[in-house]
Amino acid sequence: MTVAPEAPPVYARTEATTPTRARDRMRYDADVVHAILDEAFLAHISFTAFGQPHILPLAFGRDGSRVYVHVSSGSHLATAVRKAGDEGLPVSFAVTHADALVLARSAMHHSLNFRCVIAHGPLRRVTEPDELVRGWSVLLDHLVPGRSADTRPPNRKEAAQTGLFALELVEVAAKVRTHGLSEDEADLGLDHWAGVVPLRVVAGTPEADAGVSPELPAYLAAWTAEHS
Known part of the structure; x- marks a missing residue:
């Protein structure tokens, strides 16, 4: 199986991860980068294919210093990754948390x-069977820890219709604004x-589907209580 690389304590600064302005807001510590990723539910991947720029919102999961995403096998992204071959498709990957509105006296402030967190690198298609199993578990457990053990795994048809893709976190950095007004x-x-x-995302009351017991499994009850 393709083992996820171990993250360094600090990610290396590169031209792609060094901004021209507000450099004091940049964070390269792996624990900061990973915490921001682990709290997010939705990522955006941008790429160029077929002569056009594209951007897609995607669910994702982190495994060490690697992230997994999944998309339809017939999508522009999946097609472009296959066309790119072993080198992978160059992409930008981003997640963002809006923590507060800063309302100043002047419009410009x-x-x-x-x-x-923004990462750059080649996106590759996952084909090795053991990594496929692990990658799907990472995706599900990123949403709610313990969820992968409480679901049916993808069957052969579903696996053919939906591709799993991986991006190594090498060129990656966090950007953080935490201060108040600058008037x-x-x-x-x-x-x-x-x-x-201040802004925050909270979990509402779970709504069981028809035919499902209203009693929550322990892992979901714990997660819901933590995020309420």
Whole structure:
């Protein structure tokens, strides 16, 4: 099986992961990068194929210093990865958390507190049987830990219709804004409300499908309580 690479304590800074502005917001520590990824449910992958730029929202899961995503085998992304061959398809991968609205007295100083991770690299198709099994488990357990053991695995037809793809976290960094307002001193006396509005994502009450016991499995009850 293709074993996920062990993450370094700090990811190397590269031209792709070094911005021209606000460099003080950059974080390269693996624990910071991984924590931001692990808290997110949705990623976006951007790529160029067939002469056009594309971007897709995708579920994902992290396994060490690797992320897995899945898409339809007939999608532009899957087709482009197959066409790219063993070298993989160059992509950008991103997740973002909006943590607060920053409302300033002036229009130009409005902002958001946020945490994001952006990675660059070749996306490859997973074909090795053991890695396919592990990759699907990683995806499901990223949504709710323990979920992979409480589902039917993909059958042969489903596996043919949906491809599993992997991206190694090599060129990757986090960007974080956590401070409040940055106002011009001349604006401090203006009579406009200013401040920070925190935002958060919470789990609602699970709604059981027809024919399913309303009693939650232990792993889901624990996860729901933690995220309520």
